[in-house]
Amino acid sequence: MSEKTKPDRPPGVCVPWEEKQAELGKMTGDDELVKRVWEEVDGFGYMYIWQCLLSF
Amino acid sequence: MPESSNRANRRQCTSQLTRQGNFGILVLCAWAPVAPAEQGTTGDEQEAVMANDMEQLYAQRLERYTAAMRNEKPDRIPIRPFVAEFTAKYAGYTAQQVTQDYRMAFAAARKCAADFDWDAVVGNMVYGWSGLTQAIGMKYYAVPGVDLPPDTGFQYIEPPEDEAWMREDEYDLLIEDPTGYLFNVWLPRVSADVVEPGQAATLRNNMSFLKGGMAMLDYFNGFGAQAAQLRGESGTVSAISGILKAPLDIIADKLRGYRGMCMDMFRRPDKLQAACEAMMPHLLAVAAGGADPERNVPVGLWLHRGCTPFLSPAQFERFFWPTLKQIIEGLWEQGIQTLFYAEGEWNGNLKYIAELPERSIIYHVDRGDIFEVHKAVGHKFCLSGGIPNELLAFGTPDDIRAYCKKVIDGVAGDGGYIMDASAIMQDDTDTENLKAMTEFTREYGVY
Numbered sequence: 001m002s003e004k005t006k007p008d009r010p011p012g013v014c015v016p017w018e019e020k021q022a023e024l025g026k027m028t029g030d031d032e033l034v035k036r037v038w039e040e041v042d043g044f045g046y047m048y049i050w051q052c053l054l055s056f
Numbered sequence: 057m058p059e060s061s062n063r064a065n066r067r068q069c070t071s072q073l074t075r076q077g078n079f080g081i082l083v084l085c086a087w088a089p090v091a092p093a094e095q096g097t098t099g100d101e102q103e104a105v106m107a108n109d110m111e112q113l114y115a116q117r118l119e120r121y122t123a124a125m126r127n128e129k130p131d132r133i134p135i136r137p138f139v140a141e142f143t144a145k146y147a148g149y150t151a152q153q154v155t156q157d158y159r160m161a162f163a164a165a166r167k168c169a170a171d172f173d174w175d176a177v178v179g180n181m182v183y184g185w186s187g188l189t190q191a192i193g194m195k196y197y198a199v200p201g202v203d204l205p206p207d208t209g210f211q212y213i214e215p216p217e218d219e220a221w222m223r224e225d226e227y228d229l230l231i232e233d234p235t236g237y238l239f240n241v242w243l244p245r246v247s248a249d250v251v252e253p254g255q256a257a258t259l260r261n262n263m264s265f266l267k268g269g270m271a272m273l274d275y276f277n278g279f280g281a282q283a284a285q286l287r288g289e290s291g292t293v294s295a296i297s298g299i300l301k302a303p304l305d306i307i308a309d310k311l312r313g314y315r316g317m318c319m320d321m322f323r324r325p326d327k328l329q330a331a332c333e334a335m336m337p338h339l340l341a342v343a344a345g346g347a348d349p350e351r352n353v354p355v356g357l358w359l360h361r362g363c364t365p366f367l368s369p370a371q372f373e374r375f376f377w378p379t380l381k382q383i384i385e386g387l388w389e390q391g392i393q394t395l396f397y398a399e400g401e402w403n404g405n406l407k408y409i410a411e412l413p414e415r416s417i418i419y420h421v422d423r424g425d426i427f428e429v430h431k432a433v434g435h436k437f438c439l440s441g442g443i444p445n446e447l448l449a450f451g452t453p454d455d456i457r458a459y460c461k462k463v464i465d466g467v468a469g470d471g472g473y474i475m476d477a478s479a480i481m482q483d484d485t486d487t488e489n490l491k492a493m494t495e496f497t498r499e500y501g502v503y
Binding site for chain 1: 183184185188189192194233234235236238239242243268269272299300301306310337338339340341342345
């Protein structure tokens with residue numbers, strides 16, 4: 001995970017879309033689709049770590 | 057009650073699995089006394105009749121349970137016992153078996169739900185699954201059959217203050233980026249397998265995330281199947297959905313330790329308060345993400361250190377209550393109730409509880425005087441619990457019936473009460489006493 005001086009990880013986010021988008025550069029197709037799915041799957045990572053803390 | 061008389065006629069039937077977003081688990085189940093087979097019908101037709109009856113009973117029980125939780129008067133008092141290791145004892149499993157193999161824990165919960173004819177249960181009140189925690193490499197569990205005798209429930213191990221999972225000088229890291237802190241600092245510290253960022257990756261590190269993630273998905277999906285089986289086999293409603301902890305509690309439980317948190321209230325109170333505030337939006341998001349999308353059953357809030365005498369009133373006012381209150385209000389704004397499991401003696405905090413929006417919580421009474429609770433907040437919230445665990449362990453069925461009558465007469469006259477023990481029942485609960493609690497409530501608790 002790349003580190004920033006002041007991370008911006010609101011609830012539900014591990015790796016913000018903006019960070020990933022910068023890696024991907026200009027996309028040839030539907031970038032909103034890529035964003036939506038990225039955020040959905042990123043949310044699984046978020047739930048993993050917070051469930052580790054809260055439930056296990 | 058009608059359903060108990062049909063106990064022998066139950067059959068498994070088809071049922072509907074309900075799931076919710078992310079890793080949220082929902083636990084809605086059905087109960088249906090199945091009518092005796094009718095002459096001239098085929099097996100498929102009988103199954104269809106039974107499924108229909110089961111769904112009707114499930115609907116009846118869900119209505120009963122939700123009416124009570126909204127502080128209304130249902131047809132009778134719902135029975136929703138929080139039974140943990142008791143289920144193992146009753147169903148013939150060891151604590152090791154229900155901790156190590158969640159399928160055994162699920163089977164034990166289903167057997168209790170069916171045999172006792174309860175309205176609602178938690179799919180697995182033991183909850184901890186050591187298969188998952190071992191996959192991640194968690195250090196803070198003492199596991200029955202591994203670290204403890206096979207018949208002893210699992211335990212959390214709190215490290216010495218100077219070896220706390222979160223060090224005293226790490227508040228700023230947590231406050232600035234709670235999720236990053238958990239991944240980068242906390243997880244490598246609590247896991248024997250996860251390495252810190254910058255260290256050489258290992259097979260065990262990689263496998264911790266792979267196996268941990270897969271195991272968590274398997275377990276939570278298992279809850280969905282458990283919900284369906286409870287609903288289909290016994291018409292039992294799953295009692296809660298999702299999880300919440302108070303910010304100060306989770307800092308004490310899993311980060312600084314209770315002793316470290318206590319010292320921080322004096323040595324670095326501003327940092328501790330800021331950490332609670334930083335955790336708050338995340339705990340709200342996780343609770344809302346796991347909540348029942350139908351908004352029928354509440355999120356479970358398991359409270360640890362907010363009671364007397366862990367915190368003084370001033371400490372409670374500053375560190376514990378403001379952030380927890382905001383989370384509960386935030387959930388209620390989304391139509392989500394909170395099961396406020398007030399573990400310990402909470403009556404000193406009732407004036408704060410009364411600040412919460414009407415019906416936003418179900419207030420579960422453990423060591424507090426339930427009659428005082430009813431006077432103070434019974435007009436606003438449904439109550440549950442209040443039957444002493446020591447009585448359930450060491451009393452007689454007559455003692456239980458007398459105490460249940462006292463509680464029902466004292467707090468349940470206008471509805472808004474759910475029968476349960478004071479605290480989660482472990483293996484010291486006597487089976488005959490639990491039967492007495494169940495059967496007396498079913499007979500006496502009719503409106």
